[in-house]
Amino acid sequence: MSTSDPGDRRPGPATGIEAISAAVLAMSRQLEVSEVLQTIVSSARELLGADYAALGVPDDHGGFAQFVVDGISEDQWKAIGPLPRQHGILAVMLREATPQRLGDVQQHPRFGGWPRAHPNLGDFLGVPVLHGDEVLGALFLANDSDSCVDGRCAFTDRDEALLRLLAAHAAIALTNARLYERSRELTIAEERARIARELHDAVSQKLFSLRLTAQAAATLVDRAPGRARAELAQVAELAAEATDELRAVVVELHPAGLDEDGLVATLRSQAEVLNRAHSAHVTFACHHAHPLPSAQEEALLRVAQEALHNALRHAGADTVRMDLAGGDGEGGAHGRGAVLRVADDGRGFDPDAVRRAGRHLGLVSMRDRARAVGGTLHITSAPGRGTVVEMVVPGG
Numbered sequence: 001m002s003t004s005d006p007g008d009r010r011p012g013p014a015t016g017i018e019a020i021s022a023a024v025l026a027m028s029r030q031l032e033v034s035e036v037l038q039t040i041v042s043s044a045r046e047l048l049g050a051d052y053a054a055l056g057v058p059d060d061h062g063g064f065a066q067f068v069v070d071g072i073s074e075d076q077w078k079a080i081g082p083l084p085r086q087h088g089i090l091a092v093m094l095r096e097a098t099p100q101r102l103g104d105v106q107q108h109p110r111f112g113g114w115p116r117a118h119p120n121l122g123d124f125l126g127v128p129v130l131h132g133d134e135v136l137g138a139l140f141l142a143n144d145s146d147s148c149v150d151g152r153c154a155f156t157d158r159d160e161a162l163l164r165l166l167a168a169h170a171a172i173a174l175t176n177a178r179l180y181e182r183s184r185e186l187t188i189a190e191e192r193a194r195i196a197r198e199l200h201d202a203v204s205q206k207l208f209s210l211r212l213t214a215q216a217a218a219t220l221v222d223r224a225p226g227r228a229r230a231e232l233a234q235v236a237e238l239a240a241e242a243t244d245e246l247r248a249v250v251v252e253l254h255p256a257g258l259d260e261d262g263l264v265a266t267l268r269s270q271a272e273v274l275n276r277a278h279s280a281h282v283t284f285a286c287h288h289a290h291p292l293p294s295a296q297e298e299a300l301l302r303v304a305q306e307a308l309h310n311a312l313r314h315a316g317a318d319t320v321r322m323d324l325a326g327g328d329g330e331g332g333a334h335g336r337g338a339v340l341r342v343a344d345d346g347r348g349f350d351p352d353a354v355r356r357a358g359r360h361l362g363l364v365s366m367r368d369r370a371r372a373v374g375g376t377l378h379i380t381s382a383p384g385r386g387t388v389v390e391m392v393v394p395g396g
Helices: 016-028 033-048 074-080 088-096 157-220 225-253 258-277 294-314 351-356 363-372
Strands: 052-058 064-070 100-102 121-131 134-144 281-287 319-326 338-344 376-381 387-393
Touching (some): 033 052, 033 064, 033 134, 033 157, 052 088, 088 100, 088 121, 088 134, 121 157, 258 281, 258 294, 258 319, 294 319, 294 338, 363 376
Parallel strands (some): 281 319
Antiparallel strands (some): 052 134, 338 387, 376 387
């Protein structure tokens, strides 16, 4: 829950297309739902010069899944207590999906009171946030009751028109944010499924072989000590391989945080750990790279991980080289955007044959990740000639 202290002065109303444009741009820059909600509320309050602003997102149980306010201090918000229920004027907006402009909200027949610590609201302006026929939330502004004069509403027709316009853009921003979060959830689910497959296909099979070999060694200790020693040597080798496989899986499951370390440091760490975990020589080089939007950096990281995984697990590569360069395709090393290149000297493959056979080696996933951030993916490979995976993301 985000709040802000109204301070000693009520913000003045903003006017003109520039103010509306600024509010809409502020909303469009956010991707997290909570950040979008707070930006909507803060923009509405500033745009119309209100004392208070709030936006409630209803749940399916008569309450609110989220309720964001602006103009109330953190201490005030804590003193108010639990989130409100869908009653009173809020219920009217949500169920009738119609704007409400009132000179004194306390005089409305549906007014049901509020907690003792709640601000004493007077004039009120609220609009539903609609996406088609779906009511996404209720956005409202209010002023302290001391600003009301003889029950006359301080909010005008123009104010209502501005708030309705802002609510229309808010619906788009909120819908996009929800889609973004759902796509992230799906990506996480896909990663978990992939990790589960890796554990089953690689580590569990290695452990099963290790168990059988150990059992064979135990039966040979007395009657064939020489063969038993050979079997025990095989046990040690299988255990080492299983350790390497598990380490590689864990590295992919818990990469260094992009937010804290950035893409360059994360890729370098990945290369260093994989170089220690595998017999192949894994290197990383960076050329004039610069920070990118978080979605692009995450996509580049995941494509790099998939390409490294294919080179080390499927291609039998002796060397794997990963390069990250700044530049927008042909735009040069100092341009915007980035180019990621992962090249190996493994056995390679025929991309057309792989596609016809229905085997993907993560190629579909990599292309989808590149496309989702406006980038492109190019894969060059042939049997016996290694593989090159190149991903290009454009500059902003």
